[in-house]
Amino acid sequence: MAGRHLTPEQLRHIAERFKALAEPSRLDILHALKGGERTVSDILEATGLGQANASKHLQVLYALGFVQRRKDGASTYYKLADADVLRLCALMCGRLEKETAARSKVFR
Amino acid sequence: MAGRHLTPEQLRHIAERFKALAEPSRLDILHALKGGERTVSDILEATGLGQANASKHLQVLYALGFVQRRKDGASTYYKLADADVLRLCALMCGRLEKETAARSKVFR
DNA sequence: TTACGGTATAACTATATAGTAATATATGTG
């Protein structure tokens, strides 16, 4: 994988997916889904986001395959699509922790 | 890690780092650095980016710790800071490949 | 049917930033 060339289209597709994770509100939503399936109302309460705003963010996450959804009556239940999101975030958090550790060493 | 709460500041920091990877041009630069240390001129040639544009992107990647740099004479050499970038991109590319595979099944 | 709760969508504003052109800052080289 990723041999010589990456076409502009491939680069755009990968960037588009990283961009879905590049918003604090969407990360907050994903974090709220770590415990399992949740309704939109649950997510609103957990994150404090506005209803319309959260709905838009959920559409983005759904369109790019980061969450799955299921309708039951008037409610929509969302959940993480797979473990990749957690792996991605864990990697990024690890980087952040390393930075913080390095910084605190310097300033101690 | 990532127990109960994530503060708004933590979410911003993580999102900021994903955002660095959320641009096709920056992914192209990182891809160009897979082979090892390269000068800015090398990167311009590999990516076709404008000089000022590439320089700005490199500052972003450097500020967030994705690349390291070293000056030698009039040139600046950049390289990947660690293997995390490759791991992150590999995970994201894997997701993309799964999607493509699923789509081609449907349309076949 | 009407009314209501839960969710999605449209229209809008404000902000962030990618890309470019021009300029600045070094660092050689003659």
Added chain:
DNA sequence: CACATATATTACTATATAGTTATACCGTAA
């Protein structure tokens, strides 16, 4: 010294999008 080469920075424009308000849609209960 003057001049060229390599990189960084500034100022600007155009575009994308996060958040909000208002509204539409869909189930369900009375």
